[in-house]
Amino acid sequence: MNEVVTIQADTKQRILDAAEFLFAQNGYRGTSLREITGRAAVNLAAVNYHFGSKKTLVEAVIKRRLLPLNSIRKKRLEEVKAAADRKGKQPDIKDVLSAFIEPTLKFRETNPGAEHFFTFIGRSFTDPDNTVRDVFVRYIKPLFALLHDTACESLPDHSSDIMFWRLHFTLGALFHTMHICGHLKTEFMNIKTRMDADSLIDIMLPYITAGMKAK
Amino acid sequence: MNEVVTIQADTKQRILDAAEFLFAQNGYRGTSLREITGRAAVNLAAVNYHFGSKKTLVEAVIKRRLLPLNSIRKKRLEEVKAAADRKGKQPDIKDVLSAFIEPTLKFRETNPGAEHFFTFIGRSFTDPDNTVRDVFVRYIKPLFALLHDTACESLPDHSSDIMFWRLHFTLGALFHTMHICGHLKTEFMNIKTRMDADSLIDIMLPYITAGMKAK
């Protein structure tokens, strides 16, 4: 590796890190390229040189974290499915939900620097900008279909529609949690938001498991 | 009422309605005063004349719907509490949750023109703009405290902290639902979002009731 390549890679990384932080804290529209390049300590023109535009930059920011995370979640879900198939039994809904939310909530701890992406995910679905929302939705859709499929196998007495809705409630609870826990403030609406992933999972899993099983 | 007053009131209303729609669809930062006044068919300068600034306009948009809605939710929660006290029993958690989510989910149908505010609420907590988030949080905080209080009475075996978290999960599920149902698209992630409030409540109540009771 010669020096030039090293410098380039470093600049791209620094831009991605700065953009990730600022998009998470202030949203896509609330972040200017000048703030990003200022925080990354690179020249303003570097964003357009390396990424083309603000739009393709935010896509790069999202893909960098979301693709690896989705691979893990997909693998975990397929494992739960395969294990149940081998035993000829229905998968336990708690295992199904674990396979999805554990890698998600632990992602912050297992990936250095990913803590701000955590907040970004929590905001992604409601982001008024089409680019942000569309990229997130596009990448989560096949995974959500797999989650729905596996959850339906687990609770065959519930209709497909009901399972869809309940999984959406679960996603809503998850995103809301990630959003408030990802923020810089240590308190939000009287709740201590500085929590390790394991504690968070312990609190969340009984709630969503009972919700999915209800009736 | 003379003509001048009528014209003024109409202008303010038209601005509020246009702003509500656009803020809900495109967010606070994604909406310019030009779009608002264009949609309202009033002059650009009218916003600053009638409301002072974009910031005070969005506050007015939020207060117009949120104050009446909060009054209803507060009254309903206090009734559940009083009824249980009279009987010397603990309130049923399902009634507690109903008292909160029923007026919320029905607000769209009972208040003509409020359908877009519905989406706006679903976005409010994650809005990157401090003004929007702060106004919403400020107005919901005392109500959330009352909800927590009543829910704790209902399920005294659960710790106050656990109840806090579970109510946050419930809020997350509720906001997420309002957001996807408030959107103009009739489908979102394979789910039909055109639903009347009663059906929505029927689907949601078993999930959150079971979640709150869990373990």
Next chain:
DNA sequence: GTCTATAGATTGATAGAC
């Protein structure tokens, strides 16, 4: 109260020197 016109600031993006 409503209008036009514009100030004053900020934005995303690019051209061209080095």
Next chain:
DNA sequence: GTCTATCAATCTATAGAC
């Protein structure tokens, strides 16, 4: 690849005529 300088568009907000 990095830099300065700048364009063209957009924004909120306001001054002043009617």
